[in-house]
Amino acid sequence: xxxxxxxxxxxxxxxxxxxxxxxxxxxxxxxxxxxxxxxxxxxxxxxxxxxxxxxxxxxxxxxxxxxxxxxxxxxxxxxxxxxxxxxxxxxxxxxxxxxxxxxxxxxxxxxxxxxxxxxxxxxxxxxxxxxxxxxxxxxxxxxxxxxxxxxxxxxxxxxxxxxxxxxxxxxxxxxxxxxxxxxxxxxxxxxxxxxxxx
Numbered sequence: 001x002x003x004x005x006x007x008x009x010x011x012x013x014x015x016x017x018x019x020x021x022x023x024x025x026x027x028x029x030x031x032x033x034x035x036x037x038x039x040x041x042x043x044x045x046x047x048x049x050x051x052x053x054x055x056x057x058x059x060x061x062x063x064x065x066x067x068x069x070x071x072x073x074x075x076x077x078x079x080x081x082x083x084x085x086x087x088x089x090x091x092x093x094x095x096x097x098x099x100x101x102x103x104x105x106x107x108x109x110x111x112x113x114x115x116x117x118x119x120x121x122x123x124x125x126x127x128x129x130x131x132x133x134x135x136x137x138x139x140x141x142x143x144x145x146x147x148x149x150x151x152x153x154x155x156x157x158x159x160x161x162x163x164x165x166x167x168x169x170x171x172x173x174x175x176x177x178x179x180x181x182x183x184x185x186x187x188x189x190x191x192x193x194x195x196x197x198x
Contacts, residue, residue, distance in 0.1 A: 008038055010179040011192055015088060015114050018172065018196055019043065023085040026050065026110060028072055028102075029092035033060025040065070047084065073097055076105040084110040091192075093117050094152050103166055112171065112198040119175070121155030122191045138191065156187040163197055172196040 008016055012035045019025060021043045027036045030049030037060075039045035049067040051057050060067040070078075073096065087110040089102070094117050096102055106113045118138075119125075125136035137144065154162075156175070163170055175182045175190030182190040 008034060011090070011116060011176060011194075012038075014174060014176065014181075014194055015090060015116065016043075018114055018194075019045065019086055019088075021045070023047075024083070025086050025088065026079065026084045027088045027090075028106075029089060030060055030065070030067060031056045033063045033065035033067060035088065035090070036060070036065045037063040072102060075101065076109050079109045081108055082111065085112065086110055087113045089113065090116045091118065094154065096152070099152055100162070100166060103162070103168065107168065107198075112196060115159075115195045115197065117154065117159070117193055119155055119187065119190050119193045120153040121157070121187045122177070123188050124191070126188075156190070156193050159193065159195060163195070168197045170195060171198050 007013070015035060016038055019039060023039075023043070023045045025036060025039055025045050025047035027047065027049045030036055030051050033049050036047060036049050039047070047066070049060050049065050050070050050072065051060060051067055052069065052071050054069065057067050057069045072092070087106045089106065093099060093102070093115055103113070120136070124138055128136040135144075160170065173196070174194040175186035176192045176194070177190050
């Protein structure tokens, strides 16, 4: 297997590493298609990206990614049961109205899902609320409270509970702070959470 021609962002690299060669991948909220482009070129994966933003759709198309412009809030009804091996939902779940619905729909369409989200339980976020008295603003959450697309804040413990309530098995979990992996006290020291569920 070849190595990536161009290095991926640290968070995308971790997702890339979890996806086996030759997988059928659906990347929800794919942005500019960076991840899917690398998977197709380097791991012989096949698949589609779904993106609502037209700039992202055009950027993904320029990378040669098969991309569909669609609103994930409408669900995945256009995709048949078990039509993909893996679905990726990277840093998008916290911006969705119907969180449980999209998770259930993802598991109908694929065997496994990789979900990533900013960890609201990260110590810097707690500090901003506790000591400074305002909603957190950080590298992972760069918006003010009034213009953020993020409508559901959650921690690792919250997502663990959501998975349990929806009979989803957590197959693997990783946590990052900046560009490094965190193993000690992940709900406190990690700013970005990665889950592989099935």
